[in-house]
Amino acid sequence: MSYFDAFAGFEQKSTAPLATEFARLALSQGWKKGTKTWKNERQACMQTEFAHHVAVDNRLANWQSLCEEVGIAPTPESITKCKKQLKKVHVNLVDLIDARRAGTGKVRRFRNAKDLADYTRKSGKTFPKVKAKDDGYISILLRHVWN
Structure with a gap:
């Protein structure tokens, strides 16, 4: 469910x-930014949408x-090898959700954590880390963005 x-x-x-x-929903509900x-x-939205569009169970496929x-x-x-490779990949989690929402398939991949951090800070596409660390799937893709 979305x-x-x-x-x-x-x-x-x-x-x-x-x-x-x-942003459209927040406006309709009268939630002021910040x-x-x-x-x-926003945190609830990100977590729910991630689970709805991205989260996978422990099936290899x-x-x-x-x-x-x-x-x-x-x-x-193997799942273990997938996780090992995913730890080396730098993608924006919000972009990953958006790619799934739009059905575009591929998500932008960054060369390194610095490039990802720069992009994330400039775009404002941040994923709340409060719960992200609790989810093994998200935590594999989670990167430090703020100094």
Whole structure:
């Protein structure tokens, strides 16, 4: 279930970027940017949308699919090898959600953590790390962005 489904009367554009849709929802709900409510709802939105569009269980085919999506080739033969390769990949988690929402397939991959951090800070496409560290799947792709 999408985060947006919980809001009666709000018709999300399922292929629109997550930030755009959250901004439209926040406006319709009267959540002012930067307030505690806005921050809590944004965090809930990110986590729910990640689970809805990206999260996979521990089936090899799902891990291999993620590896292919972020440009890992050849595709690893085990979950352990997938995780090992994914730890070396630098992708923006919000972009990953957006790629899944839009059905575009591939997500932009950065050369290193610094390039990813620069992009993330400039674009504002941050994923709340409060719960991210608890999820093994997210934590594999999570990178330090702020100094």
